[in-house]
Amino acid sequence: MDLREMEVASKVKALYKEKNPTFANLLKHKPIYLSILPLPTMRGDFPSIQIPEAGFLREVERYKYSLIGRLDLLKVKLVVVRFEALSKWNLSGNCQYIPLGKGYFTILLDNEVDKMRIWGGGPWHIDGQLLRVNI
Template sequence: MTSKVKALNHGAKKSTFANLLQPKSMDLSLLPIPTMRGDFPSIRILEAGFLRGMERYKFSLIGRLDLMKVKLAIARTEAMNKQNLTGNCQFIPLGKGYFTIFLDNEADKLRIWGGGPWHIEGQLLRVTMWTPDFDINK
């Protein structure tokens, strides 16, 4: 009787940290061509790529705390515990005390959005809906 199970990675080169850091060749013709918009370089993003990004952030929120008084990692841990989140949660710093609350499900988003007010280390956690054009300077 012969086995139909194939060994994974049989004969394959083992990935090492050094191998992963080796430069990879890339076809530069696949990259978008940069242009200038005023004084700023810009690239055109295809609609399909834009929609993938929108889909990825559909459960996200924007939070704000005084991050001089509380570390972002502590804020995330406290938020996870207080709000009984069931999925993954990342706090991604944006600057000036703002951060993206990156969530992977709607239940957690609604729990944070509708369950407040939330206090972390004595500070009120301000939360707004995520938008693709959010600007910390406005």
């Protein structure tokens, strides 16, 4: 199992009858093969693992069109941000929002045209706030 499988756990909720399944319950029936996990080592006083190159390159490819957004998410919910932003951007591809904490979130896009439309088309105001976008 890799991190990408864990990220889509929310999409799996529909398969379960429980009203509020826990993260552990969502992954309970998935086998975890310890032989494919990287072995931890120590680098100085800190534990570390080596990320396999194929997995690293797969994620670099996945995030190559992403942007980082910043808003005060105490004043506006991410659902509202998503709805307003998508209505203003008129994207041709898919768009996913991944919260990072402290008001930051990843805007995961699947093509360069949409990335450049958002990056170069601003300023973008969402619910009265200026959306700051970085590459």
